[in-house]
Amino acid sequence: MHLIEEAARIGRIDAFVQSTDKNFMVPVGGSVVAGYDKIFLNDIAQMYPGRASGSPSVDVFITLLSLGTGGYKKLLKERKEVFEFLKVELSAVAEKHGERLLSTPSNSISAAISLGGDCDRKTFTLLGSMLFARNVSGTRVVARGEVKEVGPLKLNGFGSHTSDYPISYCTAAAAIGATKEEVVLFVKRLDKVLRKWKANLKDSRVQCSNNQ
Numbered sequence: 001m002h003l004i005e006e007a008a009r010i011g012r013i014d015a016f017v018q019s020t021d022k023n024f025m026v027p028v029g030g031s032v033v034a035g036y037d038k039i040f041l042n043d044i045a046q047m048y049p050g051r052a053s054g055s056p057s058v059d060v061f062i063t064l065l066s067l068g069t070g071g072y073k074k075l076l077k078e079r080k081e082v083f084e085f086l087k088v089e090l091s092a093v094a095e096k097h098g099e100r101l102l103s104t105p106s107n108s109i110s111a112a113i114s115l116g117g118d119c120d121r122k123t124f125t126l127l128g129s130m131l132f133a134r135n136v137s138g139t140r141v142v143a144r145g146e147v148k149e150v151g152p153l154k155l156n157g158f159g160s161h162t163s164d165y166p167i168s169y170c171t172a173a174a175a176i177g178a179t180k181e182e183v184v185l186f187v188k189r190l191d192k193v194l195r196k197w198k199a200n201l202k203d204s205r206v207q208c209s210n211n212q
Contacts, residue, residue: 008036015041020060025075025177030056075176080108082183083174087111089187090172097194102169109175115168116201121146123201124168130193136186138175144168 007013013036020030035041064072091101094113102112115124121143128141140159144167148158157163172186 015044020056022173022175024060024063026056026059026063029053030060032060079174079176079178082178082180083108083111085180086172086174086178086183089183090190093187093191093194096191097198099194110171110173112169112171115141115170121168123197126200127170127193127197130197131190134189134193136189136193138173139190140171142169142171 004013004016015033015035015037018032018034019028020026020032021028023032033041033044067075087101090111090113094101099114099116102114104110104112115127124141124143128139131139142159142165144165145156146158146160148155155163157165172190174183
C-alpha cells in the first residue's frame with residue numbers, strides 16, 4: 001500500500017483494484033475499486049448495473065467486523081513474516097532440484113523459482129496441474145516464450161510481466177491469513193511434485209533430442 005501512496009504522491013493514480021479474497025480472507029468473487037478522486041470513483045460506481053450478488057460485500061463486512069482494526073493489522077504484520085519464511089523455504093527446495101529463487105525485490109507478496117528446460121512448453125503446464133491435483137492452488141507456472149493471439153494482437157511472453165523473460169518459472173504467494181504451517185505443507189508437496197516433474201522433463205528432453 002505504501003508503494004501506491006508514494007506513486008499517488010509523486011505521479012498519478014486514477015484507481016486501483018483489490019481482490020477481496022487476497023486482501024480480506026473471503027471467498028473469491030469480489031473486489032474493491034479505490035482511488036484518490038471521489039468524483040472519478042463515483043462515476044465508476046454509477047456504471048455498475050447492480051445485478052450481481054451482494055454476498056462479497058456481506059463477506060467483507062462480517063470479516064472486518066470480526067477482526068477489528070487490531071486484528072487486521074496483526075494479520076498484515078504476520079503476512080510479511082510468512083512471506084520471508086516462504087522465500088527461505090522456496091530457495092531451499094529450489095536448490096535441492098537444481099533451480100533457484102528468482103530475485104524480485106519489488107514484489108513483497110509473490111516469490112518465484114526458476115524452471116529449467118525449454119524443450120516442450122506443455123511439460124511446464126503439467127507442473128501446475130500436478131500441484132492442483134494435490135490440493136495446491138494459487139501457484140502459477142509461466143512457460144518461457146508463451147505466445148497468445150487475441151484478435152489481431154500477438155501477446156509475447158503471455159502470463160509474464162515482460163515479453164522476453166529469459167526462463168520459465170513457478171510462482172507462489174503469501175496472502176493475508178497464510179501461516180508458516182501452510183507454507184511447510186506446500187513446500188513438502190512442491191518437493192514431491194518437482195521430483196516427479198523433473199523425471200518427466202528428462203524424458204521430454206530425450207524425446208526432443210531424438211526428434212532433432
